Amino acid sequence: MTMNKNAKLLENLEWQGVSRRTFLKYCATLASLMALPPSAGRAMAEALAQAKRPSVIWLPFQECTGCTESITRSHSPSIEGMIFDMISLDYQETLMAAAGHQAEEALHKAMQDNMGKYVLIIDGSVATGLDGAYSCIAGRTNLEALREAAQGAAAIIALGSCAAYGGIPKAKPNPTGAVAVSDIIKDKPIVNIPGCPPIPVVITGVLAHYLTFGSLPELDKLGRPKAFYGETIHDRCYRRPFYDQGKFAKSFDDEGARKGWCLFELGCKGPVTYNACASVKWNGGASWPVEAGHGCLGCSEPDFWDAGGFYKALSMPADPLKMTAGAALAGAVAGVAITVANRAKKGAAKAAHETTTLADLEK
Amino acid sequence: MNEMQFLTWVRGPGLDIALSLFVLGVLWRLIEIYSLGRKKDLSAPRHKPGASGWHTIARRSVPPEGMFKTSPVSYVGGYVFHIGLAIIIFLFIPHIKLIESLVGVSWPGLPSQVVDLVTVVTLAAMIVLLADRIMKPTKRYLSGFQDWFTWTLTFLPVLTGWLAVQHLLLPYTTMLALHILTAELLLVFIPFTKLFHAFTVFGSRWFNGAVNGHKGVPV
């Protein structure tokens, strides 16, 4: 027995042993996660149950496959994982069996068959240096492939910090001229799902929203769905009471660290990082980085790699001071120079001073 | 430039520039002022109890008789906001971290809720003082550009810091960057404005006291 390619989503889920009840519950959770009204959960369930598997084309560019790992691996038996199976993933190099020319054919067929309707997922940044020659697939640059694939896309999901903001490839000195998808494509709806890697439920949430309402969810200024990136890690962090009390771990193995105190002094970027880790958590809700004892790196923010070092507290200088010693010297020199000038003036005034004699007064 | 780049700039090159100008200005002004010198006073000092530099330092910290009644707002407001500023600057833990990373010394801080309360009180005191300066004809008459300017320079970092911590008005990242930027502006202007009294206040009090003490006049 094989999965029916044309079956509705719910039928396929049932085929995989997911009951209607579990599915409804999942939709309700998703809706509440996305801060949608309770009625949206039902609407979502109905829409998703009826939805034909949308065609999804996934192109990997300058990336490390961490995003794919995040989505496929951590959730295998969960509904999110299955929903993800339920989309018609027509092209994904890492997951597909086809290779070489076969793969290229699959890509072009998927694009033609679903012209104007498919969802394009990009992970990885786009190299623009040397006309994009730094990153090629099947003899074509990512830049070319992106422009072509974007033309027929209904919407684009820039998955992971590299596709969303350039990520690690864009870190100084950015040898490949890496840029974000949104730097190249200007005329299509793009939703950024940053994170290094992003949280799996965020992408299924965005897909579910798209299938239910036919539109992308509300985005913030940086193109991220507000529902998941509306609050900082620090806002929702369970260590926050320690921050407020001024109880900080000073090293990774001191008493404070063992007691679970705040990691701010160890460089936690939670206060400036908008992501859902603290509420959704990772690995099916098992834990998340700060709970595991390491500060947040700020991975869902643009240029997190160049934000002054992972282990430096946010209030500390991002770079070593370069000019201050020179400035101190210059200040001292200026002070001494003025002193010399002042003394000279005083000396001159003294020299010019004429003593008044009695005779002068009687004149 | 996005918010994170803005923040990284103020934490990096911005801080470097501001601290450099600050250090340059402070050394320049201190050397300039203290090297001015005076002619030696050849008259015999007239000793009188209470007439000395040290006495003046202490005496000028309390209102002279009757003055408190005349301008209570200046005294109470002035004390509250100066002490408030000192607490905020030197006892808020992220500030201590900054000082530690710059000069290597650190000390225990206060819980952030306490600093938060102090900040609100400080802001209120500064606003009251500003209103008083505007409303009292004498004070207004005596005020020049520098007085309004330095008030603004001092007020902004406190306000933006508080807004950042409270997550008000702008996203935290932007507000934090603005906070650091306004603090950097303050640093740059300290040596070149009236704000330099932070460095010279006790020195000049001592000097006035000593000169007058020599003449036998307690001031």
Ligand code: SF4
């Ligand atoms: S560990 Fe990080 S995110 Fe959590 S309270 Fe401390 S600074 Fe904020």
Ligand code: SF4
């Ligand atoms: S805790 Fe911070 S660095 Fe870690 S995954 Fe979440 S957003 Fe990224």
